[in-house]
Amino acid sequence: MAEATWSFSQTFTSHFQQAQSALELRIEKARAGPSPQDDLNELSYWLAKLSKDLADASGSLPSYDQKQYELQVKTLEKSIDDLRVSSLSKPKFSFKRKVVTPSTILPTIAKEPLKSIGTTDQPSSTHLILSSRSESFLTRSSLPEHSSQTNLSIFDLDHCIVDLLGKDSVLASKDDLSISALHVRNLSNCVLLLPIIEGSALLHDMFNCTIVLGCHQFRMHTSKNIDVLLSISSNPIIETCNSIRFGQYPAAFIDREQTPVVYSVQDFSHIRSTASPHFSLLTPDDQFDLVTKVSSSRKVDAVGQIKSIVPQ
Amino acid sequence: MGLLTIIRKNRQKEKEMRILFLGLDNAGKTTILKKINGDDIKSVSPTLGFNIKTFAHGKYTLNIWDVGGQRTLRPYWRNYFEQTDALVWVVDSGDRMRMKDCKEELHSLLTEDRLAGASLLVFANKQDLQGSMTDEEIRQALDLDSIKSHNWRIWACSAVTGKNLISGLDWVVNDVAGRLYYSSIPTNDLP
Numbered sequence: 001m002a003e004a005t006w007s008f009s010q011t012f013t014s015h016f017q018q019a020q021s022a023l024e025l026r027i028e029k030a031r032a033g034p035s036p037q038d039d040l041n042e043l044s045y046w047l048a049k050l051s052k053d054l055a056d057a058s059g060s061l062p063s064y065d066q067k068q069y070e071l072q073v074k075t076l077e078k079s080i081d082d083l084r085v086s087s088l089s090k091p092k093f094s095f096k097r098k099v100v101t102p103s104t105i106l107p108t109i110a111k112e113p114l115k116s117i118g119t120t121d122q123p124s125s126t127h128l129i130l131s132s133r134s135e136s137f138l139t140r141s142s143l144p145e146h147s148s149q150t151n152l153s154i155f156d157l158d159h160c161i162v163d164l165l166g167k168d169s170v171l172a173s174k175d176d177l178s179i180s181a182l183h184v185r186n187l188s189n190c191v192l193l194l195p196i197i198e199g200s201a202l203l204h205d206m207f208n209c210t211i212v213l214g215c216h217q218f219r220m221h222t223s224k225n226i227d228v229l230l231s232i233s234s235n236p237i238i239e240t241c242n243s244i245r246f247g248q249y250p251a252a253f254i255d256r257e258q259t260p261v262v263y264s265v266q267d268f269s270h271i272r273s274t275a276s277p278h279f280s281l282l283t284p285d286d287q288f289d290l291v292t293k294v295s296s297s298r299k300v301d302a303v304g305q306i307k308s309i310v311p312q
Numbered sequence: 313m314g315l316l317t318i319i320r321k322n323r324q325k326e327k328e329m330r331i332l333f334l335g336l337d338n339a340g341k342t343t344i345l346k347k348i349n350g351d352d353i354k355s356v357s358p359t360l361g362f363n364i365k366t367f368a369h370g371k372y373t374l375n376i377w378d379v380g381g382q383r384t385l386r387p388y389w390r391n392y393f394e395q396t397d398a399l400v401w402v403v404d405s406g407d408r409m410r411m412k413d414c415k416e417e418l419h420s421l422l423t424e425d426r427l428a429g430a431s432l433l434v435f436a437n438k439q440d441l442q443g444s445m446t447d448e449e450i451r452q453a454l455d456l457d458s459i460k461s462h463n464w465r466i467w468a469c470s471a472v473t474g475k476n477l478i479s480g481l482d483w484v485v486n487d488v489a490g491r492l493y494y495s496s497i498p499t500n501d502l503p
Contacts (some may be wrong), residue, residue, distance in 0.1 A: 044394045050474035051391075052361065084394075127406070127443030151406040151443035180441045183404045199441065202407065219338055219358060221383070228439050239382055266360055295442045 009061045012053075019050055020072055025080050025257045028255050031086075046112035047073070104122050127151045134158040137300045142164075149178045154192070155185040158184045159306055163298055165253055182215065190308055196231055196254065208310045212294055214249050227282075227290055232263050238279060239268040245311070247282035250291045299306055325464050328373045330395050332430075334421065335402035337381040340437040343471040344402060345378050353471065358382065362392070369451070369485055386417070393426035397488045399462075400480075402435045403454070405444035411453040417419055418454060430503050431487040432464035433480055440470040463487055 023046050030039035049074045058066055110234070128143060128150045138160055154162065164177065177231075181199040188207040196214030203211070206223040214231035222240045230236060231249035238244055248260040267276035282290065293309045296302060302309070315330045337358060345365050346353045359380035366375050377392050379385065401418055404410075418434075421427060434456065436447040445453065447468040456466060465487075467480035 044391065051367075055414075074381045127408070147442050149442050151441050153409065155409070175319075181438065183407060183409055185409055202336055204409075216354070216356060217338070218384075234355055235361075237382070239384055249495070266358070268360065268382045270356075271360065285395045286366045 005060055008057075009065065012057050013065065016050070016054065016057075016069055019046075019053070020076070022048065022067075023050060023076055024079075027076070027083060031083055040080065040084055043083070045082060048058065050076070055271060056273065059274045066297070090275065096136055127153065130154045130157075130162065132156045133160050136160050137303050138162045138244055140164055143177075146177075149180055151181045151183070152179045153183045153185075154187070155183075157187045159189045159303065160187075161191045161193070161297055161306065163301055165193050165195055165298075166255075182213075189306055191294065191302075191306065191309055193253070193294065193298065196249070208291050208312060210290070210297075210310050212249065212253065212296060214254075220244070227311050229287075229290065229294065230263070231260070235264055235266050237266045237268055241267070242278050243311070244279040244284070245282050247287040247290060248281060250290070250294065252295065314481070327371060328375060328451045329397045329485065329492075331374055331376045331398045331400060331484065332392055332396045333376060333378040333400045333402060334389060335381050335409070335435075336404065336410060336417065337400040337409065339381060339404045341378050341381065341402045344435065344437065344469075344477060345376060347471050347474050348477055359385075361385075369481060372453060372485055372489065374481075375427070375483070390424070390426075393424055396427055396430050397492065398433065398484045399427060400432040400433045400435060400484065402409075402437050403450055405436045405438045405446075405450060406441050406470075408445065411445075415454045419459075422459060428461065429491075431464060431484050431491070432459070432462040433484040434464065434466040435477075436466055436468045437471055439468045439475065440473050 010249065015120045026039070026046070027043060030043060033039065035200075043179045049146075054066075054069050054073060061069070065210070100256075128146045130138060130152070131154065132145060134157070136157075139162075143164075164179075177195075179194070179197040179199075182194070182197055182201040182203075184201070184203040184206065186205045187209050190206075191210045192209065192213070194211075194213045198216065200217035201213060201215040201219070203220045204222060206220070206226055209223075210227045210229075212229045217234050218230060218231070218232055218236035220226070220228075220236070220238045220241055223238075223244070224241065226241070226242045227245045227247070228236075229247045229249050231254075236246070246265055251260075265276075265279055265281075267278050270276040270278060297306075297309050332346065335341055342359050343353050344362060345363065349365060349367060359378065359382075362377060362379040364375065366373060366376055368374075368487050371394070372503075373401070379389055379392055401421075402462060403414055407414070422432070432449070434454070436445070436450045438444050439447075447466050451466050456464060465483055467476055467478055467483070469476035472478065
């Protein structure tokens, strides 16, 4: 491992220095050239690439080197900025034609009525909310009247079990529920059992929760101590999270046969080549235990034992 | 390189536009681009970094930069401002809880010197979802009427069905063209 890191940092150093001096040269050239404005675009592109490479390599470089390279990138950025300022101060000479009258008038008259084109028909919109409960067992029958396909927002719950699964739910009274987008915020000590939804899921500020969910995209922010049993066709991401465990959506909760798709979690707070310390994958044994616990939580009395289900 | 090559290259360059797609995470920026391009949208993952798409739209070549909207990536947005002709701000119309965030991010972008003069198209995305906010509600929530520094429009659209995506793009391309190449567009192209 140490040797691999060492050889990586060696190759990276030579690559970086090459790219850095090449870019320096180009900036010099652009400064001397007749129209630095034209080159700026390309220069910023190369600078972005260089700083991205450096960001990717962070963690695999000795910290002193890392710092030095960052300084070099900063210097480059500054000289490009200077170039930008100096090129702006002397605008290029060019012939200018007076704007043709129709195009000057049109925007002004068109402005007001045209600002919103493609307006949706309904004057205001409604959406489904489940919020501000504690120590409750919530099912589809706890939801207010809604259309069969809907956006769902869940927020401010404490010590709750939310079971919106269709299958085998004795308490389900409304059969038609198809969630097209899910927004969750501020949940603690909760179990969330959701079916496979069509759209994306966005979750914020959760603590000590267990989530069972299938979705198209999954994003979790600022959360801690969460077990996630997930079925997903893209890569789930976490940001500013800690102690998150990922497993597969329980086969028992799905009506149709489905082979579990292996996904890879991305941690936006740890964009490096090393493994993120903020999440882990459930081992088959842990997965089995968790599915058993989650299955036992589908009844009202489970609310009292919620602490034994959710991660602490 | 002969004179003809130089002239051709110059002409080609002239017809290029650089469009920047920004917005909070989960807005659907990448999905919109994939849909316009005819790609599969089922496997779109949250963007780590950025995507560049180049395609012909009418007589123009659009260089579209789609930069990830996660909070950790937002500080990097400014690296992409240079030479931007138009800004497309994509909004998740179902995300009521973050409309305030969305408004603040947009208005702070508009104070950027390097985006001065760029046309602004606000895509009120996800209109196919029941319970989404209408474009009128979003216009108010984002306080779009206070924007005087940029020529703007809001467009209700859906990346999943493809509704209004092309017409929105048409508006922004025409608006930029009217500004940059006013001599080359016939007046009946204008809205």
